Amino acid sequence: MTADNTPALLELINVGKSFGGLHAVREVSMQVRAATIHALIGPNGAGKTTTFNLINGILPVSAGRILFQGADITGWPVHRLAAAGIARTFQTPQLFDEMTVIETVMCGCHLRGRLGPLRSMFSLGGKRLEERAILDHAVELLQRVGLHELMDEKAANLSYGHRRVLEVARALGTNPKLLLLDEVAAGLNPTETQYIAGLIRQFAADGMAILLVEHDMRFVMEMSHKVTVLNFGEILAEGLPEDVASDPSVIEAYIGNWEE
Numbered sequence: 001m002t003a004d005n006t007p008a009l010l011e012l013i014n015v016g017k018s019f020g021g022l023h024a025v026r027e028v029s030m031q032v033r034a035a036t037i038h039a040l041i042g043p044n045g046a047g048k049t050t051t052f053n054l055i056n057g058i059l060p061v062s063a064g065r066i067l068f069q070g071a072d073i074t075g076w077p078v079h080r081l082a083a084a085g086i087a088r089t090f091q092t093p094q095l096f097d098e099m100t101v102i103e104t105v106m107c108g109c110h111l112r113g114r115l116g117p118l119r120s121m122f123s124l125g126g127k128r129l130e131e132r133a134i135l136d137h138a139v140e141l142l143q144r145v146g147l148h149e150l151m152d153e154k155a156a157n158l159s160y161g162h163r164r165v166l167e168v169a170r171a172l173g174t175n176p177k178l179l180l181l182d183e184v185a186a187g188l189n190p191t192e193t194q195y196i197a198g199l200i201r202q203f204a205a206d207g208m209a210i211l212l213v214e215h216d217m218r219f220v221m222e223m224s225h226k227v228t229v230l231n232f233g234e235i236l237a238e239g240l241p242e243d244v245a246s247d248p249s250v251i252e253a254y255i256g257n258w259e260e
């Protein structure tokens with residue numbers, strides 16, 4: 001984990017999002033650092049997924065600014081943010097069942113293609129080289145997450161746990177610096193949870209910043225270097241997992257909501 005005085009990779013400054021009169025996210029300021037597992041937690045409806053949607057450009061902010069590597073990325077479209085190094089997975093795996101495992105990951109890699117779709121269309125040699133590089137990169141990623149033996153299997157035939165891992169592998173296709181994981185452990189059995197936890201730890205050890213939304217408190221407490229707690233769209237507490245877990249305001253917000 002990097003020290004808190006290193007420059008932030010991602011910084012939210014007074015970020016807000018309103019849906020009509022509802023303030024889903026209000027004046028949220030937080031910093032996420034490289035090589036760190038940072039959890040964003042809070043009761044249902046606290047604004048966690050909305051915050052993710054603001055960071056990766058699915059939703060425009062209503063207020064505030066978002067910085068990534070020091071650059072103001074507020075208002076950037078999803079594809080530009082992806083190319084800049086922000087990737088995410090979704091609450092429920094969003095895979096195309098008819099695609100094979102390797103095709104799925106290659107799809108994720110296309111965003112980082114050097115030539116871009118138009119130029120490569122007019123340059124057959126360049127396109128072939130690029131496809132080869134993408135294939136090699138996808139195989140590498142599947143080896144990294146341990147799915148390489150299933151690379152020719154259709155996504156539809158994978159177990160739920162493997163589908164989760166495949167979604168993560170696809171997100172790695174752009175070589176992200178920041179990976180947003182939305183409830184990546186939801187629905188997994190203890191063995192699968194430990195497996196995915198090991199992968200996440202490895203990504204952080206390799207220098208990636210991980211921001212994760214998770215309801216499984218044991219997972220959060222064991223995994224995270226830092227925890228930010230949202231409640232009614234605002235930051236309620238932030239700090240080390242053990243400090244946040246013993247914070248009376250957090251306990252109060254969560255009464256009856258802790259999920260074992």
Ligand SMILES: Nc1ncnc2c1ncn2[C@@H]1O[C@H](COP(=O)(O)OP(=O)(O)OP(=O)(O)O)[C@@H](O)[C@H]1O
Pocket residue numbers: 019022023024042043044045046047048049050051
């Ligand atoms: N597109 C939308 N239109 C209107 N209201 C929305 C929209 N998206 C989210 N909200 C509202 O914003 C608030 C925050 O929702 P959000 O999904 O971000 O919470 P969350 O912390 O991710 O919840 P959960 O843990 O249940 O997934 C909720 O009151 C929700 O109903």
